[in-house]
Amino acid sequence: MTEPTPTAKLAAQGILARARWHPLEFVFWIAAFSAIWLLPNKHLILTEIAWLALFALSLDLILGYAGILSLGHAAFFGVGSYAAALLAKHGIITEPVLALVAAGLIAAVVGFATSFLMLRGADLTRLMVSLGVALVLRELANKFSDLTGGADGLQGVTMEPILGRFRFDMFGHNGFAYCLIVLFVLFLAARRLMASPFGLALLSVKGNPLRARAIGINVDARLVTIYTIAAFYAGVAGGLLAQTTAFSSLDVFSFDRSADLLLVLIIGGTGYLYGGLIGAVIFKVMQDYLAVLTPQYWPFWIGLVLVVLVMVGRDRMLRWTEPVRTLANRLDWRAKGQGQAS
Amino acid sequence: MTVALETTNLVKQFGGLTATDNVSIQFEAGARHALIGPNGAGKTTLINLLTGMLKPTSGRIILNGVDITDASPQRRVRLGMVRTFQINQLFPDLTPLETVGLAISERRGDGADFWRVAGTKPGLNQEIADILDRFRLADVMNAKTSILPYGKQRLLEIAVAIACKPKVLLLDEPAAGVPDEERHEILSSIAALPKDVTVVLIEHDMDIVFAFSERISVLVNGGVFTEGPAAEVARDPRVKAVYLGESLDA
Ligand SMILES: Nc1ncnc2c1ncn2[C@@H]1O[C@H](COP(=O)(O)OP(=O)(O)OP(=O)(O)O)[C@@H](O)[C@H]1O
Ligand SMILES: [Mg+2]
Numbered sequence: 292m293t294e295p296t297p298t299a300k301l302a303a304q305g306i307l308a309r310a311r312w313h314p315l316e317f318v319f320w321i322a323a324f325s326a327i328w329l330l331p332n333k334h335l336i337l338t339e340i341a342w343l344a345l346f347a348l349s350l351d352l353i354l355g356y357a358g359i360l361s362l363g364h365a366a367f368f369g370v371g372s373y374a375a376a377l378l379a380k381h382g383i384i385t386e387p388v389l390a391l392v393a394a395g396l397i398a399a400v401v402g403f404a405t406s407f408l409m410l411r412g413a414d415l416t417r418l419m420v421s422l423g424v425a426l427v428l429r430e431l432a433n434k435f436s437d438l439t440g441g442a443d444g445l446q447g448v449t450m451e452p453i454l455g456r457f458r459f460d461m462f463g464h465n466g467f468a469y470c471l472i473v474l475f476v477l478f479l480a481a482r483r484l485m486a487s488p489f490g491l492a493l494l495s496v497k498g499n500p501l502r503a504r505a506i507g508i509n510v511d512a513r514l515v516t517i518y519t520i521a522a523f524y525a526g527v528a529g530g531l532l533a534q535t536t537a538f539s540s541l542d543v544f545s546f547d548r549s550a551d552l553l554l555v556l557i558i559g560g561t562g563y564l565y566g567g568l569i570g571a572v573i574f575k576v577m578q579d580y581l582a583v584l585t586p587q588y589w590p591f592w593i594g595l596v597l598v599v600l601v602m603v604g605r606d607r608m609l610r611w612t613e614p615v616r617t618l619a620n621r622l623d624w625r626a627k628g629q630g631q632a633s
Numbered sequence: 634m635t636v637a638l639e640t641t642n643l644v645k646q647f648g649g650l651t652a653t654d655n656v657s658i659q660f661e662a663g664a665r666h667a668l669i670g671p672n673g674a675g676k677t678t679l680i681n682l683l684t685g686m687l688k689p690t691s692g693r694i695i696l697n698g699v700d701i702t703d704a705s706p707q708r709r710v711r712l713g714m715v716r717t718f719q720i721n722q723l724f725p726d727l728t729p730l731e732t733v734g735l736a737i738s739e740r741r742g743d744g745a746d747f748w749r750v751a752g753t754k755p756g757l758n759q760e761i762a763d764i765l766d767r768f769r770l771a772d773v774m775n776a777k778t779s780i781l782p783y784g785k786q787r788l789l790e791i792a793v794a795i796a797c798k799p800k801v802l803l804l805d806e807p808a809a810g811v812p813d814e815e816r817h818e819i820l821s822s823i824a825a826l827p828k829d830v831t832v833v834l835i836e837h838d839m840d841i842v843f844a845f846s847e848r849i850s851v852l853v854n855g856g857v858f859t860e861g862p863a864a865e866v867a868r869d870p871r872v873k874a875v876y877l878g879e880s881l882d883a
Contacts, residue, residue, distance in 0.1 A: 298771045299762035305730045305775045306758065488738040491731055495724040502722035505684065506736045506797055507710035562726075 310486035319565065320475065327468050334463040340575045341470035342531040345477060347555045347567025349524030355561030356485060357517050358497035360414045362549050363425030364525055366405070369544035371398040371526025373432060376445045376539035385451040387459075387534050391473065394530035395523040401428075402522020406515045422546070429544035444540030448533070459535060466535040473531060474568075477524060481564055484520070493517055554597060636695075637662040637831040638683065638714065638801050643692035645678055645855075652678040653689070654855035660801070660831055667842045667863070668835045670852035671875060676835045677719055679852070680803050684716045685709050696801065713800030717807055719835075721790045725779035729770045729789050732778060734761050736796035761796075767825075768792040769818055784815040791819055801831040808841065820845070843867060851875065 295303070326337055346368055353359040374394035377383070384390040408420045432439045439445055452458045457465040484490055496503045496510050503510050533539045542548065551574070559570025581592045638660040645653035652675045660666050668676050681687040683694060685706035694702045701709055724732055737760055765771045768788040773781055778789065791807050804823065808816045820841065826832060836842050842849065842863075849866040851858040853875055859866065866872055 295759050296762055296766070298766050298774075299759045301771070302730055302734075302762045302765065302774060303758040305728070306734055306761070308728075308775065488735065488743055491727065491735045492739070494726055495732075495735055498724040498726050499722055501686065502718070502724065502793075504686070504706040505710065505716060505718075505722065506793060507707045507739045509705075509707050 307486075309490070310483075316565075319568075323471060323475075327464075327471065331462070331464065334467040336575060336579055338463050338467045338470050338531075338535050340571050341467065341474050342528045342535070343552075343555065343575060344568040344571035345470075345474045345531065346525055346528035347552055347559065347571050348474075348478060348481060348564065349521045349528060349567075350552055350556050351561055351564060351567045352481060352521040352524065353517055354556065355563070355566065356490065356493045356497060357514055359409060359514065359518065360418055361409075361421040362418050362546070362553065363421030363423065364521075364552055365544050365546070365548040366421070366425040366428050367398040367402050367522040367525035368529035368532075368548065369425070369428060369432070370401050371395060371529030372533040372539045372543040373439060373445065373529075374398065374526065375530035375533040376448050376537075377438070379450055379534070379537075380445065380448045386455065387450060387453045387469070391527055391530045391534065394533075395527040398526020398529065399519050399523035402525075403515065403519040406518035406522075409518060410511050410514060422549070425544055425546065425549060429541055432541055432544060440540075442541060444538060446538070448537040448539070450534055450537050459537070463535065470531050470535065473527065477527065478564065478568070481524075485564065489513070489516075554593065557597065557600060635662045636660065637664070637697060638833075639695050640679075640683070641693045641695075643679075643682060643694065644690045645675075645682055645687060646690045651855050653682060656692070656852075656855070656857055658850060658857060658860070660833055661848075662831055663829050664831050664833075665845055665847045666831070666833050667846035667849045668833055668852060669837070669839075669842060669849060670858070674852040675855040676852055677805055678855075680716055680805050680833075680835070683709075683803060684714065710797060714803070715794045715797040715799035715801070716803040717790050717794045717805055719805040719809065721783075721786050723778045723786060723789060723793075725777070727778055728775050729765065729778060729781070729785075729792070730761060730774040732789060732793055733764050733770075733796045736793050737761060737764075740797050764792050764796050767822055768795075769815075784811055787811050788815060788818065791822065795822065795826075799830060801833070802826065803833045803835075805835045806837065807834070808836070808838065 326333070330337065346364070349367070350361065350364050353361060371394040374397040375390055378390040378393060379385065379387075384393055405424050408424070409417050412420075433441055436442070450459045453465065453469050457469070459466050485493075492503070492508050492513055496508065496513055500510050529543055532543070555570035555574045556567055557570070558573050559566035559568065577592070577596070578589060582589050636659045639658065641657050643653055643656040644651065654675070656679060668679070670676055678687065682689050685701070685704060685708075689702065692702075693700060696709065696712055696714055699712065701712065704712075724735075727735070734757065737757060738754070741754070743754060762771070765774050768791065770785065770788060770792060773785055778786065781789070787807075787810065791804070794802060794804075807823065808819050811819060823832065823834070823845070834842070834845055836845075846863045848861070849863050850860040851866065851872055858875065859869060859872065861869075
C-alpha cells in the first residue's frame with residue numbers, strides 16, 4: 292500500500308471524532324460509580340435514577356438519533372417489567388442477569404413487531420400510534436389478570452441473588468450497583484453503536500431521509516433496527532424496576548410514564564446520549580425534593596420547568612456550564628498534544 | 634450502442650397537471666446527454682420518476698435491461714443510478730467527511746455495520762480524502778454541513794453522488810447558484826468522470842450544455858419536444874423559440 296495523503300491522515304483523525312471520549316465523560320462516570328460508596332443512604336432513589344436513565348437513553352436512541360417521536364415508550368418498559376417479574380415468580384429464569392436479558396429480548400420482539408406501524412406518516416401519526424400500542428398493552432395486561440394480577444399488580448415475586456451471590460438487600464445497595472453496571476454496559480454499547488456507520492446512517496435519516504434514500508440507504512430497515520434496539524433497552528429498564536422492587540403493576544404501561552420520560556429527555560437534551568442520564572438525575576432529584584416540600588404541587592413545578600425550558604431554551608440555561616466545558620476541551624487538546632487541528 | 638437507461642410512455646400526473654407527458658427516452662451507455670427545457674417543463678419530475686422518488690402514473694423504466702419501475706429508490710442506487718438535487722439535499726448534522734464516508738460505506742455494503750467504529754475500514758479514509766481533495770472540501774471536512782457556505786454545500790452535493798460511484802449519474806442543475814470559481818470545479822469534476830459512466834445533465838446555461846453534451850433532449854410541457862445530436866439541436870430555430878418564448882413570459 293502507498294503512503295496515505297495528508298488529507299487522508301486528517302480524515303482518519305476526523306472520522307473518529309464521535310468515538311473519542313471527552314474528559315467530562317470520565318468525570319460523569321467516576322461520579323456515578325463513586326455514589327456506590329459515597330451516598331450509601333441514597334441508594335434507593337439512585338436505583339430509580341439508574342433505571343429511569345436507561346429508559347430515557349432508550350428514548351434518546353429513537354428520538355435523538357432517528358427523529359422518531361414516541362408517547363408510548365412505556366409499552367416496552369412495561370413488557371420488560373412484567374416479563375422480568377413473571378420469569379422470577381414462576382421460576383422460569385431465576386438468575387436476575389439472565390432474566391433481565393430475556394426481558395429485554397421479549398420487549399425487543401414487541402418493538403420489532405410494532406416498528407412497522409411507526410414507519411409511515413408524520414410525527415403526529417407516530418405519536419398516536421405509539422400511544423395506542425401502549426394503551427392496548429396495558430388493557431391486555433389488565434384483561435389477563437390470572438397471569439398479571441390485573442389491577443392489584445403482580446404479587447409474590449421473590450428475587451434470587453444476582454449471579455447467585457449478591458442479594459437484593461432492603462437498603463438497595465446491591466440493587467443500585469446492579470442497575471448502574473447495567474446502565475453503564477448498555478450505555479457503552481449505545482455509544483459504540485452511534486459511532487459506527489450504522490449510527491451515522493441513522494443521523495442522516497433523521498436529517499434528510501430523502502437524500503439518505505438517494506445514496507442507497509434502506510431507511511425503513513434502519514428505523515426498524517433502531518426501534519427494536521430501543522425497545523430492548525426500555526425492556527431492560529422495566530426489568531430493572533421489577534427486579535429491584537420485586538413487583539410489577541399496570542402503571543408500568545401508563546401514559547404518565549411515557550410523558551414523564553419525554554420530559555426527562557427534554558430536560559437533559561437529545562442526541563448526545565447523556566441527555567437522558569442527566570435528565571433523569573435532575574428529574575428525580577427535583578421530584579424527591581419538591582414532593583417532600585409540597586407533595587400536591589409536583590405537577591405544577593414540573594409544568595413550570597417545562598415551560599421555562601422551552602421558552603428560555605436549554606442552551607441559554609446551561610450557559611453557566613460553558614467555562615467548565617471550555618476548560619475540559621483545553622485539557623483534552625493538551626492531553627493529545629495538539630492545537631485546534633482543523 | 635447499448636442503452637443504459639430508458640423510459641417507455643412515461644406519464645406523471647399531479648391532479649389535472651400532466652408534468653411528464655408520455656416520455657419515451659433513451660440514454661446510451663457512456664453518453665453525455667443534456668436535458669433542457671424552460672422552467673416547469675418537467676425535467677426534475679422526470680429525474681424524480683427515474684430515481685423512484687415519485688411513482689409514475691403509467692409507463693415503464695428500464696435500467697441496464699432491468700425493469701425498475703417498481704423498485705425502491707435505494708435499490709436503484711445499488712443498481713448504479715445516482716442523482717444530485719436541484720436544491721441541496723444534505724445531512725445538516727454530519728460533517729462533509731462523515732457524509733462522504735457514509736456514502737462510500739453504504740456503497741461498499743458496510744453501511745449497516747454497527748459494531749465497527751466508522752472510518753476504521755482499510756482504504757476507506759484514502760478514498761474519502763481523494764473525493765474531499767477533488768471537490769476542495771478538505772479544509773472544511775470537520776465542520777458541520779449546516780454551517781458551510783453555499784458554494785461548499787453545492788460541491789458536497791455533487792461529491793456525495795460521485796462517492797456512490799454511479800454507472801448512471803443524473804445531475805439536476807449542478808452549477809445553479811454557484812459563483813464562477815466554484816462552478817469551474819464542479820464542471821471539471823463532471824468532465825473528469827470515467828467515460829463509461831452515463832451522465833444526464835439538466836442545465837439552463839447553454840454554454841455549459843454545448844460544452845458538455847453530445848446529445849440533447851428538449852422537454853416542453855412535460856413531453857419530449859425534440860431530440861438529437863447537440864450541434865443539430867443548437868441550430869434548431871424551434872428550440873430557440875421555446876427558450877425565447879419562456880424568457881418573454883418570465
Ligand atoms: N409534487 C408536485 N405536486 C404538484 N405539482 C408538481 C409537483 N412537482 C412538480 N410539479 C409541477 O410539475 C411541473 C414540472 O415541474 P418540474 O419541477 O419538473 O419542472 P423543471 O423542468 O424541473 O423546472 P425548473 O427548470 O424550474 O427546475 C411544474 O408545473 C410543477 O409545478
Ligand atoms: Mg427542476
